[in-house]
Amino acid sequence: MSSTTIAPPRSAVLRAAGLRHRPALRTLLGVLAGLILVLAVTGYYVHAGLDRSGAAECDMALRTCNERWKEFRREYGTGLMVGGNVVYFLGGALGAFVGAPLLAREFEHGTVRFAWTQGAGRTRWTVGGLVVVGSTLAVATALTAAVLNWWIAPLAATGGRFAPLVFASAPPALLGRVLLVFALSALAGAVLRRTLVAVGIGVAASVVTTLVAESLRFHYRTPFEDTVHTLAQTSLDHRWEGSFWVTDPAGNRLGLDRLYDLGGDYYGAQKLLSDGGYSLHESYQPADRYWPFQFIEFGWTALLAVALCAAAVWWVRRRAV
Amino acid sequence: MAVDTVIDCAGLGKRYRRSWALRDCRLAVPAGHVVALVGPNGAGKTTLLSLAAGLSLPSEGALTVLGDQLPGSPRALDRIGFVAQNASLYPGLPVRDLLAMGRHLNRRWDGDRAKAHLEGLGIPLDRRYGRLSGGQQAQVSLALALAKRPELLLLDEPLASLDPLARHDFMAVLLTAVAEDGLSVMFSSHAVNELEQSCDYLVVLGGGRVQVAGEVDDLLGGHRMLTGPTVEADDVADRLPVVRDRRAGAQSHLLVRTGGVDAPVSGEWRQQRIGLEELVLAYLREPTASALPGPRGALPPNEKVLLP
Secondary structure, rough: OOHHHOOOOOOHHHHHHHHHHHHHHHHHHHHHHHHHHHHHHHHHHHHHHHHHHHHOOOOOOHHHHHHHHHHHHHHEEEEEEEHHHHHHHOOHHHHHHHHHHHHHHHHHHHHHHHHOOOHHHHHHHHHHHHHHHHHHHHHHHHHHHHHHHHHHHHHHHHHHHOOOOHHOOOOOHHHHHHHHHHHHHHHHHHHHHOHHHHHHHHHHHHHHHHHHHHHHHHOOOOOOOEOOOOOOOOOOOEEEEEEEEEEEEOOEEEEEEHHHHHHHHHHHHHHHHHOOOOOOEEEOOOOOHHHHHHHHHHHHHHHHHHHHHHHHHHHHOOOOO | OOEEEEEEEEEEEEEEEEEEEEEEEEEEOOOOOOEEEEEOOOEEEEEHHHHHHHOOOOOOOEEEEEEOOOOOHHHHHHHHHEEEEHHHHOOOOEHHHHHHHHHHHOOOHHHHHHHHHHHOOOOOOOHHHHHHOOOHHHHHHHHHHHOOOOOEEEEEOOOOOOOOOHHHHOOOOOHHHHHHHEEEEEEEOOHHHHHHHHHEEEEEEOOOOOEEEEHHHHHHOOOEEEEEEEEHHHHHHHHHEEEEEEOOOEEEEEEEEOOOOOOOOOOOEEEEOOOHHHHHHHHHHOOOOOOOOOOOOOOOOOOOOOOO
8 A cells, every 4th residue: 555545635735734824824914915005005195196296207318307206206215215125125024924933833832743643744744834825925925016016116217127126026026035035934944943033044034135136136147238439328228237347449448437537527538438439338138138037036036945945844854853 | 454562662762962862672562552651751751652653763773653664654644643742732723623634634534523522521613722721722632633543542741731630531531432442542641640540551661761561460460569577678589579679677668579479478578469659659769670571681680670
């Protein structure tokens, strides 16, 4: 008789895991529903303010348009920046609050001795919990991130959607990060058996993953290069500009500050570029790489999350109580 | 499928970091008994039950349950019920959900009996587990374990935190299930004075080793308390295997193993049978003494007991 005929079916284990985690999942959904409500109400006012200012429709290269934008920023900018930064640094922490208790609390309350001695066995039980809670978290996070992305969209009006705060709150990027932190917190909870410590590790990981992702992001695909002969702002298509450098008439590479030294001031430097044979180069990612980049970021974070979940299951399999 | 032993181990050892919780543990508990596992704190009772339940792995030696099953294997998990110390379950879940979880997590499930059992005790199914009294929590844990219809039920200190009435109710439910299903039970306990009514097989652990293992009737029939003049005590002690030797002034008390017959003493010596509590306490006070069935190797000279 094989083991599959003795253990209960997987679907039943998932139902049991759903019952066990129902209080926590209810809390999660309640908190996120409240958050969505707050975002909807405040987002409505922010978008109305942007429409009133007229900064959304005009050409940002014009001085009058820029004034309108500044007006809008004075009124709503602080709120947007605070909200954007909280999501940027701590958005992943949502995964920590859900993932850390998942296994750690079983050890803290001693409920492993019940759960691991049932016919389903500890492996299926652990996998079931990770699947049920992880997928509920994923759906809820994706919904919230969609609303959040709309809420923070006014910040993209000047900086483009590659601006860190805007990019990090889009559904694929945020979802991947939340899942990564969720999996790491669950693993930390299984190893350390302390919910609070695991939450702390998850919150720290949220900050770290944001910064790591931002440092990697520009290199997801080989950037394009562009050559111009002016210091005036050139990017009007919301491309993501990486680095700038200058070449002299002989083709030697210089820094921008060296160009200013040679030209004496802004106008001198500008003259060197337009008439003196110097040229300004930039590396950039075009705006239409936004969605590919979103999914690349989601891809590696989600893969890492799956690997960490597998590590948690492996740990549980070999660990004694 | 009938099995002859419920727990069988040899050379079993479990080490936590540097200290051994169990060492060189040899035990073969036959099926069909209610086994009491007795010993002082730290004797290895919880460790032995955890190993049998498949919650931890031995550091040395091997242990099988229900004949030849490995603890923690699907077939063993399917046939063993386990009630942990303090009977911890999810405090935020209502009893009804806990029963549903048990149904989903086990192939066999007798939900009707669990419900009847809990309703008979007046435990509301919609109340959260964390808001039940200690006695009710223990009953819920027991109901969950029994609803699996296990062949072997392991209970770790099920009575420790219960008041006398709850203890009585708990044991009543347990013994009824034993009578109805014929399952084997092994429970650890401190409550030495309550063992006689509940168990018919005794295992005494001391310092991580098995000191006593046997059926209660055999153990009680095989020991005598001898009382007589101290001047003759050495003479008696030389002839008989002494478990515990207490000499006070003119009179001495010797607990000896006789192998089921009266001790061959005469004159001023009197002998009487002893109760289970007295027997257990005598062994616990003499950690080097042991009473084990079956053949054994040579005993170190400092062990006081000879074998029948």
